[in-house]
Amino acid sequence: MSTGRAAHRVGFLGIGMVALVLFVAVGGAAAQPQKRSIRVQGQATMSVEPDVAYLSVGVETQGDTAAKAQGLLAERASKVLAALSQAGIDRAKVKTSSYRVSPVYSTRQDKQNLIIGYRAETTIKVEIADLSLVAALVDAAMNAGANAVRSLSYDRKDMQAFKAKLIQAACTDAKMKADAAAAALGVLLGAPISVDIQDSSSAFGVETLTMKAVSQDFLSPGELEVSASVSIEFDLLTE
Numbered sequence: 333m334s335t336g337r338a339a340h341r342v343g344f345l346g347i348g349m350v351a352l353v354l355f356v357a358v359g360g361a362a363a364q365p366q367k368r369s370i371r372v373q374g375q376a377t378m379s380v381e382p383d384v385a386y387l388s389v390g391v392e393t394q395g396d397t398a399a400k401a402q403g404l405l406a407e408r409a410s411k412v413l414a415a416l417s418q419a420g421i422d423r424a425k426v427k428t429s430s431y432r433v434s435p436v437y438s439t440r441q442d443k444q445n446l447i448i449g450y451r452a453e454t455t456i457k458v459e460i461a462d463l464s465l466v467a468a469l470v471d472a473a474m475n476a477g478a479n480a481v482r483s484l485s486y487d488r489k490d491m492q493a494f495k496a497k498l499i500q501a502a503c504t505d506a507k508m509k510a511d512a513a514a515a516a517l518g519v520l521l522g523a524p525i526s527v528d529i530q531d532s533s534s535a536f537g538v539e540t541l542t543m544k545a546v547s548q549d550f551l552s553p554g555e556l557e558v559s560a561s562v563s564i565e566f567d568l569l570t571e
Contacts, residue, residue: 368568369525370513374506375562376498379555382486385460387469389478392453398433401452408477409454415476419469421458430455455482488556495531498560502529506564514568522567531560 391409395401409428416426431454438446456478460466463486470481488494514521 368519368570369565370510370521370568371563371565372506372509372513373561373563374502374504374509375559376501376505377557377559378494378498379557380488380491380494382463382488382556383461384487384489385463385466386483386485386487387458387460387466387473388482388484389456389458389470389473390453390480390482391456391477392451392479394436394449394451396449398450398452401450402433405452405454409456411476412456412473412478415472416456416458416469419465419472420462421460421465421469425459425461426456428454428456486556491556491558494558495560498531498558499529499562502560502562503527503564506562510564510566514566517568520569522569525565525567527565528563529560530562531558 389412391405391412393401393404393408395404413423413426417423431452433450433452435447436449436451437444438448440446456473458469458473460469466484470484474481510521
């Protein structure tokens with residue numbers, strides 16, 4: 333895997349929304365002091381290189397009886413696990429899940445309730461640290477007996493650290509907008525009253541891939557786009 337820069341850019345997106353909220357409490361004998369506040373949105377984005385991939389492959393077999401289907405599944409799944417091990421994957425990074433055996437019914441119109449066999453299936457999940465091996469591992473698993481790639485996703489193990497930086501940048505963006513708006517309105521910016529934070533990330537993903545071989549270019553993850561946005565309400569002071 334290339335060890336390029338983990339974070340390539342941080343930037344603020346778009347024009348944040350600024351809303352001036354005026355709260356006036358009107359009483360019977362005397363009006364209460366007016367309360368003014370301003371709500372702003374701040375945003376920040378960052379591109380980071382992934383350092384881990386999560387591959388999920390499905391193995392499925394069918395037999396005349398449930399026992400036969402399960403036997404075939406055990407044999408085929410063992411071959412897939414062996415292929416992954418031979419490709420350099422630590423057994424501790426591999427696990428099986430979603431084991432299921434179900435009847436197969438006839439598709440004939442007059443025999444739809446007739447059981448004609450049994451299907452056994454399981455899912456093998458792999459954590460891959462060397463991203464240069466992804467295409468070869470998919471190919472090896474498919475050739476060893478896997479029927480499909482259920483999912484393939486990329487991530488960054490220290491993603492939380494990047495998200496923390498983005499939240500700080502988004503808050504700085506919001507504060508800058510609030511300062512500018514307050515200055516234009518001829519008021520002073522007070523303390524924040526409320527803060528709402530949202531973050532997201534987008535990663536390359538593949539689902540239900542059934543080909544026998546795939547190219548490294550096709551499965552290249554590129555960079556992960558991570559973003560954070562905040563909505564902050566500030567108190568406004570007239571003095």
